[in-house]
Amino acid sequence: MTEQQYNQCVDLYADGLYRFILKNLRDEFEAGNIVQNTFEKLWMKVSETRFETAKSYLFKIAYNNMIDVIRQNKRYVQIEEGFHDEAVEMGEYKGLKEALNKGLERLPEKQRTVLLLRDYEGYSYEEIAEIASLSMEQVKVYIYRARMALKEFIGNPEVLL
Amino acid sequence: MKELNDRELLLLAYLDGDLDAAGKQRAEALMAEDAAFTHEYRLLTGTRLEPETIIYTDKHKLKRTAKVNKSPLRFVIPATAVAACLALLVLLYNPGTKTGSSATGLVTPGDKEITYSNAPGTKEIAAPKEAKIINNPAKINTQEKHIQTPVKTQEPTEAETIVDNRIEPEMLVAKRAEINIELPELYTLTEPVYTEPIIIAAPGKKGFREWYANAEKKVNNFMGYLQKPKINIRRTGDNGQQRLVIRLKADKYDVEREVLLSVK
Numbered sequence: 001m002t003e004q005q006y007n008q009c010v011d012l013y014a015d016g017l018y019r020f021i022l023k024n025l026r027d028e029f030e031a032g033n034i035v036q037n038t039f040e041k042l043w044m045k046v047s048e049t050r051f052e053t054a055k056s057y058l059f060k061i062a063y064n065n066m067i068d069v070i071r072q073n074k075r076y077v078q079i080e081e082g083f084h085d086e087a088v089e090m091g092e093y094k095g096l097k098e099a100l101n102k103g104l105e106r107l108p109e110k111q112r113t114v115l116l117l118r119d120y121e122g123y124s125y126e127e128i129a130e131i132a133s134l135s136m137e138q139v140k141v142y143i144y145r146a147r148m149a150l151k152e153f154i155g156n157p158e159v160l161l
Numbered sequence: 162m163k164e165l166n167d168r169e170l171l172l173l174a175y176l177d178g179d180l181d182a183a184g185k186q187r188a189e190a191l192m193a194e195d196a197a198f199t200h201e202y203r204l205l206t207g208t209r210l211e212p213e214t215i216i217y218t219d220k221h222k223l224k225r226t227a228k229v230n231k232s233p234l235r236f237v238i239p240a241t242a243v244a245a246c247l248a249l250l251v252l253l254y255n256p257g258t259k260t261g262s263s264a265t266g267l268v269t270p271g272d273k274e275i276t277y278s279n280a281p282g283t284k285e286i287a288a289p290k291e292a293k294i295i296n297n298p299a300k301i302n303t304q305e306k307h308i309q310t311p312v313k314t315q316e317p318t319e320a321e322t323i324v325d326n327r328i329e330p331e332m333l334v335a336k337r338a339e340i341n342i343e344l345p346e347l348y349t350l351t352e353p354v355y356t357e358p359i360i361i362a363a364p365g366k367k368g369f370r371e372w373y374a375n376a377e378k379k380v381n382n383f384m385g386y387l388q389k390p391k392i393n394i395r396r397t398g399d400n401g402q403q404r405l406v407i408r409l410k411a412d413k414y415d416v417e418r419e420v421l422l423s424v425k
Contacts, residue, residue: 003225010223018217032219039223100210118177119210125179137164144165144173150208 005051006043013055014039016121017062023116024066026105034069038062059121060131063113070109096154103153111146114139172198176205 001009014035022031038061042049049057104112113132117123123131125139132139165173168191174180175188192199 007224010220014217014220014223015215019213019215022215032217035217036219036223043225096207097211100208104210115210120212140170140173141163141165143177144169147173147176147205147208151204154207 001046001049001051001054003046005054006046009042009051009054009058010039013058017058020059020116020120021062021066023104023120024109024112025069030069034062034065037065056127056131059117059123063131067109099154100150103150106153107146107149110134111142111149114142115146115150118143168198172202172205176202176209 017038018031018035021034022028025031025034038058041061042054042058045057104115107115110132114128114134117128117131118125125136125143128134128139129136134142171180171184171188171191174184180188192202
């Protein structure tokens with residue numbers, strides 16, 4: 001990859017990468033930090049990385065970095081159990097989008113990650129498996145569970161629409 | 162982890178648009194005959210996330226430029242150096258130049274006939290018949306000295322060198338560098354619990370991530386009296402001027418410092 005292509009990667013993927021981390025960590029400072037480190041690593045390997053695979057490479061690096069941050073801070077509690085009990089009355093939220101965002105925040109980290117990669121970035125199951133170091137089956141299970149959990153959370157979306 | 166059954170897999174793949182024509186037909190057939198499946202599908206369509214537009218505003222900090230000398234002389238001097246090298250090669254590989262007799266008619270004492278060759282492997286040719294034997298060592302020496310004078314090649318100057326602002330950790334490892342981080346302003350925030358500058362080893366063989374973690378830990382320790390400090394450390398700089406940009410956020414403080422890296 002050339003220097004020009006590297007800079008093109010910044011233009012093309014920095015926003016998506018930042019959004020992906022921000023949605024997971026909900027911390028602008030930390031998300032910015034990870035984006036910087038991720039592109040720093042890409043630059044170090046710029047001659048070995050192909051432009052076509054740069055996006056996946058960036059997301060993989062950022063994901064691993066994010067996991068490190070989560071483990072380091074130990075501030076994200078897995079809330080898989082009891083999630084359904086926390087379903088909130090829909091009257092709290094103005095619309096489906098806001099309710100989904102709240103639900104997304106409450107998802108366990110892995111479920112949230114795979115769902116964001118799928119719906120926001122449009123990655124295939126196979127690509128998500130590669131980025132998150134999971135099997136295809138695990139990716140499907142996590143996405144399915146995430147969708148079911150969101151469904152439970154938002155209740156009946158038709159009420160909101 | 163409990164795997165998904167066929168029905169769940171079909172539902173998920175249909176929802177994600179991940180089915181081929183046959184699979185899609187199967188899902189639609191199931192929806193036509195199974196109200197529960199249809200109901201589930203309709204509920205799950207509401208869980209599809211719409212991407213939000215979030216802009217990362219510091220893109221300019223991520224971009225890189227390799228500084229290339231654009232002086233009009235940038236081709237002239239290297240070309241001169243190449244020409245000089247070629248001339249040297251011709252002289253070295255041409256034994257005929259040892260005496261230069263063909264041009265001057267000078268031969269070494271005692272030689273009746275001198276053979277010439279223009280390059281290794283070329284056919285030898287006889288010396289010109291008119292070559293005269295002379296006994297003037299001074300002249301011979303002068304001639305030899307002249308020929309053997311080494312041709313000095315032009316070293317590229319700093320201005321001609323392509324400067325790449327990448328910072329390779331290995332470069333620092335080789336020099337076993339240490340990086341001083343001093344945050345003088347922060348001393349004034351509270352009692353100066355630390356009076357010594359923090360020394361953070363440069364990136365080692367284990368890579369930048371570990372180095373970064375160590376750096377962060379040390380700064381964290383340093384900042385221990387503040388509540389949940391967050392540190393953003395990044396390296397920047399070019400042409401040997403490497404800097405560490407440290408941003409600390411804690412409580413009401415948000416301080417950014419640029420520290421010039423010193424290699425010890």
